[in-house]
Amino acid sequence: MSTDYNYDEQARAYCIQGQFFPYFVLTITGLVVVPITYSLLKPSKALENTAPRIQSDFKPEHADLIEGQRRKQKKRERKLKRMIFTLGGWLLMSYMVYLMAVTARTAPKIWNPYEILEISMSAGEKAIKSRYRKLSLTQHPDKVRLDPSKNITEQSVNEHWVEITKAFKALTDEEIRNNYIQYGNPDGKQSMSIGIALPKFLVQAGFGKYVLLVYGSLLGVLLPYIVGKWWYGTQRMTKEKILVSTAGKLFLEYEERMDDGSVISALSCGDEYNEIYKGERIWTGLGKVEGKILADGPSTPFVAGISVKDRDKLKDMDDGVRRKVLGLLWAYLGRVELDDDVLNDEKYEVAPTALALNEAFTSIALAFGNTAPVLSAYHTAQNITQALPPNSSPLLQLPHFTSSVVAAVKGDAKKHFTVQDFMRIPDEQRKKVTTAAGLSADQYDLALAVASQLPHLQVEKAFFKVMGERFIIPNSLVQFVIKARIIPPGATNVPEVKAADLEDVDPDEGDLDALHGRKKQGAADRPVQPPLAHAPYFARDRSPQWHVFLADGKQGKIAVPPFSFATFDKPFFDANGGPSYNVQTLKMQFQAPPQAGRYTFEMHLVCDSYVGFDTHTNVTLVVDEPARAEEIEEEDEISEPDEDTIAGQMNALKTGGLAGAPAPKKTRRKPVEADESEGSDTEGEVGPQSETDTDTDTDEE
Known part of the structure; x- marks a missing residue:
């Protein structure tokens, strides 16, 4: 069986001008370009893009390097290659639309007798004859008045009348009319002809096999490669946006009892760093970095805040990339000056990657259910955000505060002062101590201005309840409710909490949104975001989150996994811009134990962006017998x-x-709150005097 290629020059020109090719290209390009365009233009839902900011003009050392890392990240997020590809796609689609428009004007129309007589295809013979008689009265050459200015010439009139006559004869002949209706042609069924819009020489000069090779390469090689690459790219990343290989290494680094330093060492194992450090860059400056971070410190064995145990881990590493990353990470946490712009830039570059890996490590630690590694991971998130080594003073979060200023404020105290402790000191004494330690009046005022804007979440009450019930019975669905207020450090004239605000009234039975915990869509019900974390050394914008979980203190196990809160239901500020002191409600649900009794848990409320803002207290869940x-x-x-x-x-x-x-x-009847004797109780109700365990000198809270 032979195959003949029949080349039709007119058909080729017709196709190239836009009959088939532009529609095909427009469809395929649109399927790719439109979704990509939407992904580029849709508003970002990231909290970092919509949250307010803490007002501060503090510029840390090497602020230009930190800002450079921010710009580099934004450039990566803009995805320049994707933007160029999208623009090219729209230009191609515009050109295809242009070809289609040109074709619509220049392509020959298919002869249609119904269009010529201006009647519908359902018209009968009587209607066709009637229409022909009417046209003969106006379109016959003897009836039309010639007007060359309007291009009405004798030739055009005669040609038009010939078309009318041909159309009339075609439609009044029963066989011809049926052929046209069934087959679209007066002569009946025609043979099918398929043309390819390709240049003539490819068909006539023996290039057919090359044409097949091109099509085979496109459909059999290029398309599977693109799809495979996309699929592999989705499978090589976890939901925390880290490499699957890195997640495996973090899993191997996990230990049942890990302190903050051990978590920091584990974060240096990521394969993401291999894309940053290649070739000679691995060893460049490594000795200098280690020499700087292991120099004697004023209050710690080493200036970077690294312990002897973590120093030994660093020295024992054989992997050059990991060793350099860990050294740079400790230099970042200790704010160590490396006397080299390249090395200083690299230490600010590793911190965001380490924080992303820490989130993945937190998920791994939660799967094991041990309390110590989870708390260490949360503390590491605080340290990376604020560029502080483990067990350092929370006061170093304030602008211009150095180790000497912190030592002057601390005095002979054994424990570190938190920002809240510092702001409780009388202003005269506070200013005298800090200025004597080296702060100027402007630097002191800026530190106080920042401290007074930090979102300290103070727990006012915490209790257990079952929606619609007065008592908690075994295996019931329990809500742990926390009533708290954002009270910035140093706030004065804080109003007392209203008793009604500490109650948790069940929603109406018909309010399905409230019963299922869904947020309403009204403008007044939109969630409220806290300000972005004040983290001048961290080269990213970060929205703080609060994590609440219950732990078994005796066994060191997590009893109820963390619930995370990044938004709240009430505004933080009033109409004048001051603190609103609104009572915020945080809820987490879990199933009650299967047996009645009193269960005491350790409640941990941890902020992942600030040091010294955590709350740790005991709460008791009372589960009654169903019969009672x-x-x-x-x-x-x-x-x-x-x-x-x-x-x-x-x-x-x-x-x-x-x-x-x-x-x-x-x-x-309102549900019985936790302070009633016969209900579920919270022992040691949390109040303003019971803030947070801020002993950062030890690993225990």
Whole structure:
């Protein structure tokens, strides 16, 4: 069987001008370009792009290098290559639309007798004849007035009348009309012809095999390669946006009891660093970095805050990339000057990657369920965000505060001062100590201005409850409710908490959104974001989050996994820009234990962006026997007799009421809060005087 290629020059020109090729290209290009365009133009949902900022003009040392890292990251996020590709796609699509428009004007139209006579295809013979007679009265050459200025010449009139006559004869012939209706051609069914819009020489000069080779390469090689590369790219990353190979290495680094320094060492194992450090760059400056971070420190064995144990880990590493990354990370945490712009730039570059790896390590630690590694991972997130080594003073988060200033403020105290402790010191004493240690008046004012804007979440009350019930029974769905307020350090004239704000009233039965915990879509119900973390040394914008979990203190295990909160339901500031002191409600749900009893948990409320803002206290969950709860519920259900009965009349006389008087309205009983003796209890209610365990000198909270 032979195959003949029939080349039609007119058909080729017709196709190239836009009959088939532009539609094909426009469709394929649109399927790719439109989704990419949407991904580029859609508003980002990242909290870092919509949150307010803490007002501060503090510029740390090497602020230009930090800003350069920010610009580099934004450049990567803009995805310049994707933007160029998208622009090229739209230009190609515009050109295809242009070809289609040109084709619509210049392509020959298919002869259609119905269009010529201006009648519908359903018209019968009588209608066709009637239309022909009407046209003969206006379009016959003897009836048309010639007007060369309007291009109405004798030739054009005659040609038009010939077309009308041909159309009339075609439609009045039954066979011709049926052929046209069925096959679209007056001569009946025609042979099918398929053309390819390719240059003539490719078909006639024996290039057919090359054409097939090109098509085979496109569909059999290039397309599978693109799809495979995309699929591999999605599979090589975890949901935390780190490499799967890195997640495996972090898993191997996990230990049951890890302190903050051990977590920092584990974060240096990521394969992401291999893309940064290649060839000679691995060893360049490594000795200098280690010499700087292992120099004697003023209050610690080493200036970077690294312990002897972590120093030994660093020295024992054989992997050049990992060793340099870990040295740079300690230099970043200790704010160590490396006397080299390249090395200083690299230390600010490794911190964001280390924080991303820390989030993945936190997920791994949560899977094991041990409390110590999880807390260490959260503390490491705080340290990386604020560029502080483990167990350092929280006061170093304030602008211009150095180790000497912190030592002057601390004095003879054994524990570190938190920012809250510092702001409680009388202003005269506070200013005298800090200025004597080297702060100028402007630097002191800036430190206080930043401290007074930090979002310290102070817990006012914490309790357990079951929605719609007075008691908690085994295996019921329990809510752990935290009532807290954002009280910035140093705030004065803080109003007392209203008792009504500390209650948690169940929603109405018909309010499905509230019952299922869904947020309403109204403008007044939009979640409120806290300000971005004040982290001048961290080369990224970071929105703080608070993590709440319950732990078994005796076994060192997590009893209820963390619930994370990045937004709140009430504004932080009032109309004048001052603190609103609104009571925020945080809730987490879990299943009650299967047996009745009293269960004491350690509650940890951890902020992942600030040091010294955590809350640690004990809470007790009381689970009652189902029989006791049912007995009390039955007693509550005993109601007064109906008024239309004898007993009701007697009861009305006893109480001084009148028969037939309106019955008192039934009020909905609010659920019993945790401070009632027969309900679920929270021992040691958290108040303003019980803030947070801020002993950062030890590993225990």
